[in-house]
Amino acid sequence: xxxxxDNNKALFLGIDGGGSKCKAIVMNDQNxxxxxxxxxxxxxxxxxxxxxxxxxxxxxxxxxxAGLAHIRLSELYAGVGLAGVNLPVQFKQIQEWKNPFKGLFxxxxxxxxxxxxxxxxxxxxxxxxxxxxxxxxxDEQEVIIGGHGFPxxxxxxxxxxxxxxxxxxxxxxxxxxxxxxMNEVLLTKLDCIDATSVVEKVAGKTATYFAxxxxxxxxxxxxxxxxxxxxxxxGAEYINNVARVLLTKMPARISMLGGLTTRLKPWLDQQLxxxxxxxxxxPEVGAVLFxxxxxxxxxxxxxxxxx
Amino acid sequence: xxxxxDNNKALFLGIDGGGSKCKAIVMNDQNxxxxxxxxxxxxxxxxxxxxxxxxxxxxxxxxxxAGLAHIRLSELYAGVGLAGVNLPVQFKQIQEWKNPFKGLFxxxxxxxxxxxxxxxxxxxxxxxxxxxxxxxxxDEQEVIIGGHGFPxxxxxxxxxxxxxxxxxxxxxxxxxxxxxxMNEVLLTKLDCIDATSVVEKVAGKTATYFAxxxxxxxxxxxxxxxxxxxxxxxGAEYINNVARVLLTKMPARISMLGGLTTRLKPWLDQQLxxxxxxxxxxPEVGAVLFxxxxxxxxxxxxxxxxx
Numbered sequence: 001x002x003x004x005x006d007n008n009k010a011l012f013l014g015i016d017g018g019g020s021k022c023k024a025i026v027m028n029d030q031n032x033x034x035x036x037x038x039x040x041x042x043x044x045x046x047x048x049x050x051x052x053x054x055x056x057x058x059x060x061x062x063x064x065x066a067g068l069a070h071i072r073l074s075e076l077y078a079g080v081g082l083a084g085v086n087l088p089v090q091f092k093q094i095q096e097w098k099n100p101f102k103g104l105f106x107x108x109x110x111x112x113x114x115x116x117x118x119x120x121x122x123x124x125x126x127x128x129x130x131x132x133x134x135x136x137x138x139d140e141q142e143v144i145i146g147g148h149g150f151p152x153x154x155x156x157x158x159x160x161x162x163x164x165x166x167x168x169x170x171x172x173x174x175x176x177x178x179x180x181x182m183n184e185v186l187l188t189k190l191d192c193i194d195a196t197s198v199v200e201k202v203a204g205k206t207a208t209y210f211a212x213x214x215x216x217x218x219x220x221x222x223x224x225x226x227x228x229x230x231x232x233x234x235g236a237e238y239i240n241n242v243a244r245v246l247l248t249k250m251p252a253r254i255s256m257l258g259g260l261t262t263r264l265k266p267w268l269d270q271q272l273x274x275x276x277x278x279x280x281x282x283p284e285v286g287a288v289l290f291x292x293x294x295x296x297x298x299x300x301x302x303x304x305x306x307x
Numbered sequence: 308x309x310x311x312x313d314n315n316k317a318l319f320l321g322i323d324g325g326g327s328k329c330k331a332i333v334m335n336d337q338n339x340x341x342x343x344x345x346x347x348x349x350x351x352x353x354x355x356x357x358x359x360x361x362x363x364x365x366x367x368x369x370x371x372x373a374g375l376a377h378i379r380l381s382e383l384y385a386g387v388g389l390a391g392v393n394l395p396v397q398f399k400q401i402q403e404w405k406n407p408f409k410g411l412f413x414x415x416x417x418x419x420x421x422x423x424x425x426x427x428x429x430x431x432x433x434x435x436x437x438x439x440x441x442x443x444x445x446d447e448q449e450v451i452i453g454g455h456g457f458p459x460x461x462x463x464x465x466x467x468x469x470x471x472x473x474x475x476x477x478x479x480x481x482x483x484x485x486x487x488x489m490n491e492v493l494l495t496k497l498d499c500i501d502a503t504s505v506v507e508k509v510a511g512k513t514a515t516y517f518a519x520x521x522x523x524x525x526x527x528x529x530x531x532x533x534x535x536x537x538x539x540x541x542g543a544e545y546i547n548n549v550a551r552v553l554l555t556k557m558p559a560r561i562s563m564l565g566g567l568t569t570r571l572k573p574w575l576d577q578q579l580x581x582x583x584x585x586x587x588x589x590p591e592v593g594a595v596l597f598x599x600x601x602x603x604x605x606x607x608x609x610x611x612x613x614x
Contacts, residue, residue, distance in 0.1 A: 045510060087507050145481045148506045151458035152473045166459045174452045176548045199455045200394050203352060241483045 013078035014288035017042020019130035024058035037061025045084035079291030081112030110135035116286025117279035124251035129258030132157035134242035150207035156235035158211030320385035321595035324349020326437035331365035344368025352391035386598030388419030417442035423593025424586035431558035436565030439464035441549035457514035463542035465518030
């Protein structure tokens with residue numbers, strides 16, 4: 001077991017900051033993960049300070065987990081993939097952050113997910129976790145489908161499923177939609193007695209909150225509940241459509257990842273299910289691969305400039 | 308023209324506080340509206356201080372408009388109807404507010420709308436403005452249908468129509484939904500060039516923001532745009548269902564009100580359109596009727612107690 005490391009140059013931090021948590025790893029040049037750290041939300045859309053705090057905290061936890069707490073963040077390069085930084089404002093905010101690392105290479109979460117899943121710049125990913133999104137990178141052409149956030153987008157995501165559950169239960173309690181197995185489960189889970197108390201509970205809540213309710217839709221759908229089946233079918237059809245658009249780009253591989261994958265995959269189009277390849281590595285490994293790529297480009301450029 | 312009033316006892320303030328604005332009137336015992344004042348949002352769900360500030364400001368503006376600026380708020384009773392106070396927490400917060408009036412009689416916005424529309428405690432109203440809701444009061448039994456707020460409810464409301472427009476335009480820009488007349492109109496209105504800039508613009512926005520986009524759905528639907536027609540049809544069908552539930556309560560009259568009424572009414576079920584009666588007075592008049600009722604009850608009670 002490594003408790004110290006004499007060549008920090010070979011170590012990289014890989015960080016994946018999503019809507020509900022931020023995950024960091026320390027990886028050596030043999031692609032071995034030496035330690036892992038998990039902290040709070042890393043999506044700058046919901047607060048830049050929260051995001052940067054989460055990044056720093058997860059990195060420190062990963063070093064500690066690796067028995068490398070004596071190494072300072074300023075000695076290591078970090079590859080950082082963040083949800084939300086496909087938006088220029090968020091990208092700029094993180095770029096301008098006086099970060100604690102030797103260097104920070106910033107990518108959106110989709111690119112690091114894709115690099116991790118395929119160990120290559122040629123591939124596509126469909127993500128369904130707190131949010132949902134499709135992404136392909138083929139011949140250096142990046143295409144993002146969806147990822148529009150909550151509540152205006154992210155159909156087929158955990159937040160979307162949770163919100164649909166709440167909507168349908170409220171309609172049912174009002175006598176407008178038929179009863180659903182979800183009614184009783186949701187009321188119990190939220191410790192509520194009626195529509196009014198449900199509204200008080202969910203008013204103004206974030207995507208992360210609604211995403212925690214996603215499983216009850218799948219539970220009910222798997223028990224044959226019509227309303228839940230309609231929700232799952234609508235969410236799955238959106239993901240099918242995202243995949244269809246991505247496949248027109250001819251990626252070498254396509255994978256699905258994110259917290260809802262296991263539950264959602266059986267509802268997808270059969271042909272798509274067969275096409276989906278297992279991700280080779282998680283996004284935080286993709287973040288390290290990205291940092292290595294970018295550092296190599298930077299070093300080549302500096303060689304060219306000094307020649 | 309009245310510029311002063313020697314019998315303040317006959318004057319009442321009627322206040323209707325909604326999600327986007329707060330409207331106050333001063334009314335005399337002849338049911339004449341002497342002055343009107345309009346201020347910011349009056350819905351305590353989005354901040355208690357904002358709501359109470361709006362109430363006070365609208366009342367002062369109404370007195371000024373009536374040429375009665377010399378009368379202090381502490382000399383007058385106010386009937387106040389507020390969106391959101393059907394939720395116990397919000398009701399309590401407003402009740403505990405050290406308000407500037409001689410007395411404040413608090414009701415939810417639906418009750419004052421119903422009292423205003425029918426000049427009676429027996430009737431039903433369907434409201435579609437920033438939010439949407441159905442309400443009936445028959446034999447002192449109040450029933451609320453919907454009014455669950457944004458984004459978990461309020462189908463068929465301005466906020467809901469605006470959100471659907473954004474959703475559909477984003478799907479269309481991604482190549483998942485067919486093109487719509489709304490695409491160009493929305494991009495121009497928001498001064499955006501693509502999906503990413505639309506998301507930056509709308510991320511985290513309130514119901515009031517989305518409600519400002521509702522009209523473009525109706526514009527496109529009236530020009531035969533299929534996607535817009537599907538949205539309007541879904542919204543109208545929800546309002547039809549709300550009406551169906553309300554009509555089972557056998558109200559003496561039913562009316563529709565709120566900022567979207569004119570645009571939405573032609574899309575409703577034909578039989579329902581024929582049943583809808585014009586509101587006799589607006590909600591702020593209902594607020595005065597409510598205050599008079601409550602004050603009369605209070606005075607009868609105090610007579611009984613002192614006897």
